Amino acid sequence: MLQARHVRYAATAEHADHVPVQAGEASDRLFEHLISETHATAVGVAVIATAANALNDWRSVLRASEIARFGPDDAPLRTLLPVLIDHDVIDPPMAASVNAFLEDLAFASTGLNAFLDDCEALSLPRAALLHARMLQTSWRALARETKALMLELEDAPAAPLPELHYQNSRIVSALLSGAANGLKPCLDEAGRLYVPPLPQKRRSPRRAVLQNCLVHGPHHLRTGFVRDASAGGLGLGRIAGLKRGDRVRVDFACGRQFHGTIAWVTGTSAGMRFDAPLGPSDALVAI
Structure with a gap:
């Protein structure tokens, strides 16, 4: 774990509040929201970890604005978590795992924001000299933790998840594994950040x-x-x-x-x- 315990594919937590929570199907739907929000956040983690791995690569053409665009947002998961707890959709150990992940994401994001601030003040190459090692360490560790959380969530539900969730999970897990091992799975042939196609499309498009x-x-x-x-x-x-x-x-x-x-x-x-x-x-x- 990190020092601090510190594109969207499904409806946000506001949707969860409006789901009529009844035993069975409603709980399954709430849990699917959690899986989908976790996948969405995991994609952002994989992309930022890829960017960190590419900071010292002269072949990449990273821009600070592109990195900022892919930064994962923890707000939907933070809003959804208490809804799940209140309706007994997840047990205390799993709630603790999700909360620990959110704290570690916040810690890693603090370092990312410091890097982006220095990009504006110094330029990206100079900021990379100062922050590359720290970003690589924190975001690779977060990629490993994110994959572990995804696997824990998949093993939890009594009812099987829709097949698209499992297809998504296999692809996102591969992205996270590559990024955690220092590779650049979310970098295209031109050296720019991108998200590979996923089976589960956004339900709430722009x-x-x-x-x-x-x-x-x-x-x-x-x-x-x-x-x-x-x-x-x-x-x-x-x-x-x-x-x-x-x-x-x-x-x-x-x-x-x-x-x-x-x-x-x-x-x-x-x-x-x-x-x-x-x-x-x-x-x-x-x-």
């Missing part, structure tokens, strides 16, 4: 929004453009003057407001991560 907005940043009010939305955040365009980590509020013309944090910036595009994921019935993302 939806096109295509409307103007107002963006309230730390120091300025700006006009911007919302390209798309998902349960986890907004894709913004025609925006300047923001940096990763900025707290923002996005106002739509209809009056809705969304609060969150800038997760990545590339040119005049940016990704905003919501403070709390949207439910699947939210008009912004409902199919």
Whole structure:
């Protein structure tokens, strides 16, 4: 374990709150949410571990903004965990395993954020000299822990999981194993980060929004453009003057407001991560 005990494929925890929890089928559905959210987080771990392994590889063409985009978000799992505990979907030992994983993910993410901050201040090559060994150590260890958690979850349910979950698990486990062993399974032939195709597709895809907005940043009010939305955040365009980590509020013309944090910036595009994921019935993302 690490020093501190410290793309989404399924509906978020808000969905879990609205599932009528009855014995049997409802519990199975809640557990499937846990499996799917774990797979989604595991993919991010595999990609970031791949990026860490590639930091000293002259053939890679990594960019800090791309690395930031793939950083796993622990918010859905953290929100889902107490729901599972309250409804006795998982037992205390398994809850402890999930919580320990989330703490280790938070610890590794702190190091990743320090690296990304230095990328902005120094450049990626110089930041890599300072952080590569630490990132490789922490994210390889996290990849091993993530794979172990996935296997523990697969062995837990009394009812069999859908076959797509097992197919996903085999692919994600292979990615995690490769990254944990210092390989670069999520790097394409051009040296860029990517996620290999997975059998289980996102149930909550990004939806096109295509409307103007107002963006309230730390120091300025700006006009911007919302390209798309998902349960986890907004894709913004025609925006300047923001940096990763900025707290923002996005106002739509209809009056809705969304609060969150800038997760990545590339040119005049940016990704905003919501403070709390949207439910699947939210008009912004409902199919």
